Amino acid sequence: MTEPLLSIEGLTKAYPGVVANEDVSFDIRAGEVHALLGENGAGKSTLVKMIYGLVKPDSGTMHLHGSPFTPSEPSDARRQGVAMVFQHFSLFDALTVAENVALGMETPPPMRTLAARIREVSETYGLPLDPTRTVGDLSAGERQRVEIIRCLLQEPRLLIMDEPTSVLTPQEVAILFETLRKLTSEGVAILYISHKLEEIRTLCDRATVLRRGRNVGTCDPAQTTAQAMAEMMVGSAFATPARRDTSPGKARLTLDALSVRAPSAFGTSLKDVSLTLHAGEILGIGGVAGNGQDELLAALSGELPVPQGALRLDDTPIGRLPPQARRDLGLFAAPEERLGHAAAPEMSLTENTLLTGATKQNLSNRGFLHWPRAQGFAEKVIAAFDVRTPGPNTAVRALSGGNLQKFVIGREMAHDPEVLIVNQPTWGVDAAAAAFIRQALMDLAAKGAAILVISQDLDELMQISDRFAALNAGCLSDIHPTAALTTEQVGLMMGGAHDMEVAHV
Numbered sequence: 001m002t003e004p005l006l007s008i009e010g011l012t013k014a015y016p017g018v019v020a021n022e023d024v025s026f027d028i029r030a031g032e033v034h035a036l037l038g039e040n041g042a043g044k045s046t047l048v049k050m051i052y053g054l055v056k057p058d059s060g061t062m063h064l065h066g067s068p069f070t071p072s073e074p075s076d077a078r079r080q081g082v083a084m085v086f087q088h089f090s091l092f093d094a095l096t097v098a099e100n101v102a103l104g105m106e107t108p109p110p111m112r113t114l115a116a117r118i119r120e121v122s123e124t125y126g127l128p129l130d131p132t133r134t135v136g137d138l139s140a141g142e143r144q145r146v147e148i149i150r151c152l153l154q155e156p157r158l159l160i161m162d163e164p165t166s167v168l169t170p171q172e173v174a175i176l177f178e179t180l181r182k183l184t185s186e187g188v189a190i191l192y193i194s195h196k197l198e199e200i201r202t203l204c205d206r207a208t209v210l211r212r213g214r215n216v217g218t219c220d221p222a223q224t225t226a227q228a229m230a231e232m233m234v235g236s237a238f239a240t241p242a243r244r245d246t247s248p249g250k251a252r253l254t255l256d257a258l259s260v261r262a263p264s265a266f267g268t269s270l271k272d273v274s275l276t277l278h279a280g281e282i283l284g285i286g287g288v289a290g291n292g293q294d295e296l297l298a299a300l301s302g303e304l305p306v307p308q309g310a311l312r313l314d315d316t317p318i319g320r321l322p323p324q325a326r327r328d329l330g331l332f333a334a335p336e337e338r339l340g341h342a343a344a345p346e347m348s349l350t351e352n353t354l355l356t357g358a359t360k361q362n363l364s365n366r367g368f369l370h371w372p373r374a375q376g377f378a379e380k381v382i383a384a385f386d387v388r389t390p391g392p393n394t395a396v397r398a399l400s401g402g403n404l405q406k407f408v409i410g411r412e413m414a415h416d417p418e419v420l421i422v423n424q425p426t427w428g429v430d431a432a433a434a435a436f437i438r439q440a441l442m443d444l445a446a447k448g449a450a451i452l453v454i455s456q457d458l459d460e461l462m463q464i465s466d467r468f469a470a471l472n473a474g475c476l477s478d479i480h481p482t483a484a485l486t487t488e489q490v491g492l493m494m495g496g497a498h499d500m501e502v503a504h505v
């Protein structure tokens with residue numbers, strides 16, 4: 001039996017109204033990939049923040065290599081060999097890779113030495129990255145490599161990764177797993193948070209499951225089915241989404257040869273994009289992040305004005321209408337970035353209902369807000385989407401990532417939209433909640449809504465969408481019925497084979 005690298009004994013941390021971690025104990029061994037599982041709000045982020053010195057436990061102890069470990073801040077944790085790659089990268093777009101890495105170091109070496117070190121680590125660990133490239137030009141996978149290399153330069157003994165594969169292509173996931181395996185062969189331990197259970201079964205040696213802040217057990221993922229792990233997290237069985245029979249209705253939303261410049265320097269311009277979205281269908285748009293997804297959502301939601309005639313809702317040209325005017329016509333949208341875009345972090349859930357629901361739910365009248373009604377609407381969303389929070393007056397920033405996602409998607413769906421555009425609807429959401437959101441989208445389509453789902457999760461799109469297209473460098477592939485597509489054809493569409501022939505059934 002290997003001596004534990006890190007032992008955690010009875011860690012407890014409470015926030016107002018919620019115990020995020022309660023008496024959590026487990027060990028992490030050198031050279032293992034240890035998964036930390038749990039549904040949204042189970043306390044995973046809180047636990048790793050305590051290990052990384054960002055949050056101080058109320059009680060409990062930790063030992064690193066047998067010595068008491070009480071990191072007072074992240075730099076203290078880093079000095080003792082603990083590194084962390086966050087879900088949200090903290091990089092400056094306008095700086096180079098090497099400059100970004102230097103910013104994270106307490107005493108950076110001269111730039112040439114650092115660039116050489118980055119090249120060396122990048123080659124040793126199979127993470128291709130040029131230190132002189134500007135970060136704004138990098139893909140999500142390459143940005144993540146900057147963060148990983150930044151960590152590896154500190155030669156960590158424990159590397160914590162928070163949902164590292166949610167932004168990666170399948171090929172990038174394979175590269176990352178190779179790197180992690182090399183690290184573990186050198187004795188580094190990896191603490192790995194993810195909701196992707198099949199990946200955990202492939203990669204991880206052990207998994208510890210948190211449920212409502214408590215450790216409910218450790219299992220061997222290779223010997224446990226994904227469904228069994230999901231049920232351990234939730235404490236009960238849950239239903240997987242069931243496809244419905246579809247009969248698409250009339251065309252509702254039509255985008256006609258839209259070309260539009262990206263609003264930001266590092267965005268992607270849309271090139272000659274045409275699509276028709278019908279009542280009662282889900283149209284899935286796949287593709288690797290950064291290929292025009294944000295711009296497409298912005299053009300459809302009204303945040304990015306386009307030529308008036310390029311976008312029509314039924315027969316009405318709406319290209320220049322702002323988001324609120326589109327909502328008045330029944331078109332709602334939920335963007336990918338939940339903090340700061342879909343929701344205002346410092347405002348309460350009740351206040352956040354006003355952002356998109358003021359008119360549709362009659363939450364304001366001649367400029368006066370109707371608070372009881374807004375609160376009632378927030379409570380309805382919380383109940384319908386099982387948002388774990390002490391109540392509607394909680395600030396958005398206090399919600400766990402997955403619970404905020406449930407709130408944002410639930411808020412738009414609760415308006416009973418006629419046309420709904422969503423980007424990454426289940427990003428960071430646990431298996432049971434993802435199944436719930438997917439089922440809710442299918443039910444809404446079955447009631448006649450026209451739904452466009454942009455997602456990087458191909459399995460999700462194959463499961464819920466009736467037709468599928470892929471975005472690549474701002475161009476949209478042809479649109480095909482999902483049921484007729486093979487994985488290989490989908491890969492080709494994502495790679496930019498726009499005029500491939502697909503057998504229609």
Ligand SMILES: Nc1ncnc2c1ncn2[C@@H]1O[C@H](COP(=O)(O)OP(=O)(O)OP(=O)(O)O)[C@@H](O)[C@H]1O
Binds near residue numbers: 015019020039040402
């Ligand atoms: N700063 C904070 N203030 C108040 N409550 C908080 C704070 N941070 C976390 N919480 C609460 O603690 C609980 C655990 O949250 P945590 O972020 O650790 O969950 P998680 O398992 O990482 O969830 P997810 O998978 O959704 O990211 C949640 O109920 C959350 O609302």
